Structure formats: structure tokens, C-alpha cells
Amino acid sequence: MDNFVLLVLLFLALPAWLLYRRWSLRRRKLPPGPFPPPIIGNILQLGQHPNRSLAKLARTYGPLMSLRLGSSYAVIVSSSEMAKEVLQKHDAVFSGRAMPTCVKVHDHHNVSMNVIPLGSRWRKFRKICAEKLFSNIRLDGSEELRTERLTKLREYVRECSEGGREMNVVEATFVTMMNLMWATLFSSEMTTYDSDASQELKEIINGITRYMGLPNVADFFPIFERLDPQGIKRKVEFYMGKLLAIMGDLVEQRLKSRRSTLHYQKKNDFLETLLDIHEGGEYDLSLKEIKHLLTDLIIAGADTTSSTTEWAMTELLLNPDKLSKAKHELRTIIGENKQMRESDISRLPYLKAVVKEVLRCHPPSPLLAPHKTEEDVELNGYIIPKHTKVLINVWAITKDPTLWTDPNSFEPERFLDNNIDFKGQDFELIPFGSGRRICPGLPLAYRMLHVLVATLIHNFDWKFEVGAEGKEAHRTDVFGLALQKAFPLRATPISL
């Protein structure tokens, strides 16, 4: 066929295709959306900051919007009312997971709680998390382990202060957060500040989260899945392999100690609980499932918690009046030179408001994790077909001027005279999601976020220069698995 005939065919096919699309849209009453150019659809409209681009498109097409991303169809939810419909009223239908191609490595896609569909295995993981890992009793039991790690953070900040050293806040919070997680999971210390081990672990976790967060051609066009043209799956396979091997070693060592030590003293951590379940009869939990579950908890908890703490410090340093209020509250209620405990959180309304406001301004998962419909469902007069990818634009909701006065300014005070919380009931603030797929680590993240921020400000002032680039440059973010700061925060602590 020569080029001319091909051109004529294309010329004739395009209007026919447009007519067909209009007809099928009308017939199926899909939500409205921007026109999808042939083949690529609306991919290019996602841009570098999909949360912002989608929020802008939603201003034209409404809170329930259709997009064609390559060969897949997606619906974007952009208002608190629609989020409530999706995550509360029709939760069961919308709680499937759109499986990213890159997690199909080391059999993770068949075992990982983060990506497997609702079903008996997923329910088992969620029950174990809720009852055995993240219940208040369990978390109270492991608090001492976390307090020790916070004391080390305090010592490290003091050392920086005595040496007049500038601190890279995200490095320090990452190490502390990893140590808090490691303490809770394994009652051991993973890394020390400025050490090679901390760099290696950071590289592995950053590698996984960076590559998982990249837009992948193979997700838009499944025919490229095997080819993996951007090499994303190969990279995730490499880093995931390393993390699974670390988990495997920890599990093996613990099993060995449990079996070889005569008067073995049980530890107060998640791994001990998981191995007790594995050896007892309450749930059928294999060693493979334990390794993948631990890997999931680390991947899901790492960047989200440390980047939120970095954002909190950034906003407090950019708003010294808010920093003074938070510090004053800590020093009057907890006392000078004392370390706050997790049980003190409820006595610190301003600190709680700071954490809420940070999660509102900088939700770490701005589109949550992609959901998927399990069957056809009617919503707001439209039909959402089975297997539709559903993105909930939490970022758009937290910047909605009809819900929030002056939504772009950092105002913890907005939370002082109401009970709005981020635990999944108030749909204007759902950084952890809501419904069946709500973040299971929320109770641990809640504790860690408050005590991390408190430890950094309670007994320290901070020398921080905004610089010629201006305040807004410090608020620039990079879209990925977690919404990270574009430039790391550096500031010098001064002991009080």
C-alpha cells in the first residue's frame, strides 16, 4: 500500500472513529473529559505534575472526569463529595487495584497487600495489620523502642548544633524514620547518621520508590510489558530483590535464634508477632508472605513519613510565628528539656494542627494509590465500566477554595476550632485514603509524624535563610510515588 492510500484511509478513518466514540460515549454515559487524541489519548496532558494538571482539567470537566491513557480508560475523582461516593458508598466496587507493570517482579504482584485485589489473602493481611501490628496495644508495647531512636535523633541534632553544622533535614529524618520502623518491625537499629549503611538502604528504597513513581509506557500500552522500553521494571526488580534479600536474612536470623537459644526471650516487635502467627494456627501465614509483607510496610511507610516530616519543617521554618507557637506549646505542656511521648499527642492541639495542615498542603500520595473498579457501577448519572482505573485527586480536594479559605497558605489555626481529621471520615482531608483500602499504617504514621516534628523543634532554634530564590521555591515539589521536595531542606540547629 503506498503512502497516498494510507493517508486517504486515515483521513476517512478519523471522522468515523470520532463519530463512533461520540456514539459509544453517549450510549454508555461515561463521565465527560478532554478529547483523547488517537493512540496516545490524554497521556501528554498529565505533564510533570499530574495532580496539578488533573485539578486544572477538572475545573472544565467536573469532579468525575474521563481520560484515555494510551489503551486504558481512567476516571479522575476531584471533589470531596465524589470521593465520599467512591470510597464510602461504593467502596466495595472501587477497592480493586490497578496493578502497575513494574511490581510484577519476584512474584510480588501475587503476594503484596499493596497491589493484590480484595480477596481472602488481602483480608488476612489487613486483619493481621489491624489486630496484631497497628493496634494501640501493640504500638504502646513497642513505643519504648521508638523513644530510644528519638533520643539518638536529639543527640545528633545537638551535635550538629555544637559543631555549627548545617543539617540535611530529609537525610536525618529518613534515617530516624527508618530506625523507628526498624525498631518497630525488628527491634534493631538499621542505620546510623552519616553512615554508609544508611546510604545503601536509602539508595535501595529511593530506587524502588523513584522507579515505581515514574510514568511507564508499559502501563499505558500493555503490549510493551515484555519489552519494558524504559527499563523501569528491570530497575524495580533489581532494588526489590535487594530489599527482599535483607528481609529474608532478618527472618532467617530470627528463626535461628528462636530455635537454637534454650531460654529464648521473645522480642516486642512485628517480626516476632508474624513468626508466632506463622508457627501457631490462627492464620495460615507463610514465610514468603512475611517477607513480602515486611517489604511492603517499608516501601509504603518510608518516603511518605520522612517527606511529610521534611515538609513540616520547611513550612515551620518559612513561618517562624507558627514555629514559635508549636515550640511554646511543647515547652509549656511537656516542659523544657524533656522528651515528649506518643501518649502526649492528645495534649498538644497546636502540634496536631500543624501535622494536619502539612498533610493538607503536601499530601504525600496526591492521587492516592490507583484504584480499579471490580464491576460496572453507576455514579452521579454516569456509568463507570468494570476494570476502570480510578485516581482520587486528594491534592485537588485539599486545594479546593470552596472547602478551604486561602488554600495555598499554611495556616494550622484552621484546624483549631473544628474536629476535621485525616482518619478517613472527613472527605475534605483524606491523605491516607478512606474505606477498605485506607492506609493500614496510619496509626503508626500518626505517632511517628508528631514525635518526629516535636523532637526537631522542642529544644532547638533553627538558622535558615530563605535566599534569593524566595519562599515559593522551597515549596516546589516533584511528583513521584510520594510528593517530594524539589530541593532538600538544609538548616542549622541551635540548642536552647
Ligand code: HEM
Ligand atoms: C505520612 C505517612 C503515610 C501516608 C500519607 C500514607 C498514605 C497512604 C495512602 C494514600 C495509601 C493508599 C490508599 C488508597 O489506595 O486509597 C496507603 C496505602 C498503604 N500504606 Fe500508607 N501512608 C503513610 C505511612 C504508612 C506507614 C508508616 C505504613 C506501614 C508501616 C504504611 C503502609 C501502607 C500499606 C501497606 C498500604 C497498602 C494498603 C492496601 O492496599 O490495602 N503507610 N498509604
